[in-house]
Amino acid sequence: MLAVVAAVLFGLALLFQLLGVSLEVIGPSVLTTAGLLCVALYFAGVGSRSLSTRRTRR
Template identity: 65%
Template sequence: MLAILAAVLFGLALLMELAGFGLGPVITTGTLTTAGLLCVALHLAGVATDRSRFTRRRRRR
């Protein structure tokens, strides 16, 4: 989920850079890029992953 969010943030930053506009002094292309890099870092660190999907259940015989 964080990787998808990062891709959206990078896409918005690219569109803003190509169009040459900003959303005020706070939200700039640099801010969106930094937020995207933070999401990628959190994704690679394993934050907000569904670990129950990858665990193996032990079967009793």
């Protein structure tokens, strides 16, 4: 999920940069930084399912 969010943020940053759009606070560099943060969290395993969950049979 975080990888998809990162891809969307990178796409928005690219569009902002190509079109020359910059809001007061949100610009291409902020979106790129947020995308890199999402990629780092994805690689760190944040938000991934735990494979060690135990299920009991009844």
